[in-house]
Amino acid sequence: MLCLFLAGVLVRVLKMLIPQTRNIGLPMMNLMRFKGLPILQQLHIEEQLLRTSSENWCIINDGTNDPTIVMGVSGKPAELLEIESVLHDQVPVIRRFTGGGTVIVDHETIFVTFICNKEAVPDLQPYPRPIMSWSNTLYSKVFQGIGDFHLRENDYVFGNHKFGGNAQSITKNKWIHHTSFLWDFDVRNMAYLKLPKRAPAYRSARGHLDFICRLKDYMPRSIFIDKTVEAAGTHFSLRSLESEAIETCSETEFRPLTRFLTNEELEAAAALAGQ
Template identity: 75%
Template sequence: MSIPQSRRIVSPLMNLIRLKGFPILRQLHIEEQLLRTSSENWCILNDGTNDRAIVMGVSGVPAELLEIDSVLQDEIPVIRRFTGGGTVVVDSGTIFVTLICNKDAVAGLQPYPRPIMSWSGHVYSRVFQGIGDFHLHENDYVFGNCKFGGNAQSITKNRWIHHTSFLWDYDVRNMAYLKHPKRVPEYRLARNHLEFICRMKDYMPREAFMEKTVEALKSDFSLRTIELDALDSFSDTKFCPSTKLLLRHELERAALHRR
């Protein structure tokens, strides 16, 4: 027997943007613009960023988080994003997944950090079903007790964003730019960066992860692919983002204050 049209449950629409090698600074500008000026739900899936960069949370202090002399010597761009969370070195081995939603997009989801984090853990549990010992540990995605996905959020009056940097692979040398942060999750204990993180490529092919992520979102949303050049019709193009590239003199001043 067919279900009457009025009784069918219609999943909310989510626009999907798929990118490859897209500059992370520009991506963050787009994300903030969509969060603050669009009224639709979005998923941005970026398969790596071609140019290496360091991305810090909105309240990050360079002198406490970075080996500034090495960062300056190697001319690594440092970006302060508009969301909270920690610091990460990103490059072509990083996969970015961003979810931007209206507060009523997911039925029953309270628009607060912990519920959103928990919901995201359920989404990715579908992606990694039967693969490794995946779980959400504090605010991280882990296999066993090793982190491979770091998260950040921002919540506005009517909308929220949850974005993740996945370490599909990483260059060991990049870890030397990061200090051991003062605040760390309890499960990290005294482990250094290389003991604390793992590579997602040891568990799952790159393309399989991206396809499974899209499939997992279909449990809550009806997905529609949008081309990047069509974004102007969805948001205010005059928006001025708060995410910014830190200038060299700002990092040099931070290094001086540290001494």
């Protein structure tokens, strides 16, 4: 079980040793960057930070490992997945702790997460639409002059094609906004996903391949990540932390909601759908 130690001597030492990006007057935000961190571990980290940390965080994970399906907290496998294909090909399925839709992620997906105290962004009401609007302001800096970028029904799009899907969770004192950016994707993986019954109006019943686009066609990968950090630095005073600030242990009182669905659960969902 994942355990997160963010306080104490280790973090204090890191704060003194690691170069800081300071903007006077802006709220402090810890920045952690990973490459290829397994998506389950990333989501566990995010969930624990949301529940237990009193600080603001930005997490960037450049790709994950094997293709993995990630569903929102209330997602129903029988409605969202081609379960027989998922089971046959042994594609892992995760139910995350936030809302939002279903996505299949792999090493070509870039993840960006903001975890903020409610007072961190001045005048921002801690509700889904204001948070989405704030995120649009931030990413408009990243994509300034590139494509026809805008926020459309909670998706990041170029023109009429989606390349970024968002999910959120709001607690008493904090909120999280995380995004999966489709840098690239394997066409074959899209076949594991059904067309959702609840879809944005602008999708117009288009299939996956007619609905999404690749970020790589608009911007180099490293430039996107650098520009995202730069844009975050206009809203926060960033403090970089090394990944060693996160340790694992076998025992912890924190029990994440995010988990893999078992084959038995998927089989039961498929059987129920077939009735």
